[in-house]
Amino acid sequence: MNPEEQIATARARRASVGVDVGGVRVGGGAPVVVQSMTNTDTADVVGTAKQVAELARAGSELVRITVNTPDAAAAVPRIRERLDMMGVNVPLVGDFHYNGHQLLAAEPACAQALAKYRINPGNVGFGKKRDAQFATIVEFAIQYEKPVRIGVNWGSLDQSLLAALMDENHARAVPWDAARVAREALIRSALDSAARACEIGLEKNRILLSCKVSGVQELIAVYRDLASRCDFALHLGLTEAGMGSKGIVASTAALAVLLQEGIGDTIRISLTPEPGESRTREVVVAQELLQTMGLRAFTPLVTACPGCGRTTSTLFQELAKTVQDHVRAKMPEWRVKYDGVENLTLAVMGCVVNGPGESRHADIGISLPGTGEAPAAPVFIDGEKAMTLRGANIANEFVGVIEDYVARKYATRQNA
DSSP states (O other): OOHHHHHHHHHHHTTSSEEEETTEEEETTOOOEEEEEOOSOTTOHHHHHHHHHHHHHHTOSEEEEEOOSHHHHHHHHHHHHHHHHTTOOOOEEEEEOSSHHHHHHHOHHHHHHOSEEEEOTTTSOOTTHHHHHHHHHHHHHHHTTOOEEEEEEGGGOOHHHHHHHHHHHHTSSSOOOHHHHHHHHHHHHHHHHHHHHHHHTOOGGGEEEEEEOSOHHHHHHHHHHHHHHOOSEEEEOOTTOEEHHHHHHHHHHHHHHHHHTTOOSEEOOOEEOOTTOOTTHHHHHHHHHHHHTTSOOOSOEEEEOOOOTTOOSSHHHHHHHHHHHHHHHHHHHHHHHBSSGGGOEEEEEOSTTTHHHHHHHSSEEEEOOOTTSOSOEEEEETTEEEEEEOSTTHHHHHHHHHHHHHHHHSOBTTTO
16 A cells, blocks of 8 residues: 555544543544653652643643552552542543553552553563463453553564564565564554454453654654554654654654644654753643644744844844743633633734734734834734834733733633
């Protein structure tokens, strides 16, 4: 099947099977879901609950936590209870490796508190124990009516399956290259494991699949093939994407292609945080990816010019940051109170070249004076000039204009 046929088949299959994860719909025609993962020690109840809450408030709709020790498993129901007391109802996903079958058996409250289990076929067990341990986790998912993500990863691929496929390849009249064999091993691991879960009794609408790699082109190739061969809900993510701009660019390059082709039902941006940086960065990047592609709207985004020799002052840069930070900080309140406010468009421009035009295209825009221009900043609302701001208090006055517009333009949920 060539890439064009794969894309067409994937689009036809997408949305046919949806999965309910703790009240969040994934697939089945639902909007693409944003998720993230904690990096705290899960046994630290307070620290983990705090980070989950931060991620949820930033917009993560599912949060995955590591469940790797008896103490971590015992902490899960206490984390869930603490989150509920905080009013944070985000579903928790348990990430299991090696000993998940034992932890779920020993801690029934953990099995119940989690909204979804993640199983990696490459390390759920080895040798004769693999199938039995995989089956045990699936049986717990059936018992507690939980969905399962079967998540295959390039770095922990089932080596016995890879070896078997390499032997098959040697027997081909025209052998595949090594990269294609490895991609096939990833996909077969996911599909064979899903088929086994169904045989055990897990319903198809409780299964999600992922096949993560760390290379952009490899990820695109894997998911095109996977999506054309199944109709399970798919989790997208470039694993070990990296730090800073490299991780953001690589994740965006891979996921944007797949999302544009209709592939993917939930995404995670796997960024390595900068030292001291908030874990919420990966949530913001995921939201901005979906929003800039027109797939979802989460928060007003600010259009701002990059600056040039006409804008030697940093005023417009500072104002753009002030506005972006303000609307993000206000969104938890606005989201509850106002319908549609996430679709608000804003523009902060630095001079008269494109400033007035871009400002007129936004719901609210401001064109700041460039170097040598008159110290006046016209403000445009709904395409019309509404006022001119001057002086040292432009930032606060412009934020006030935005606040007034939001309160006036968007219907309150109580009145809707």
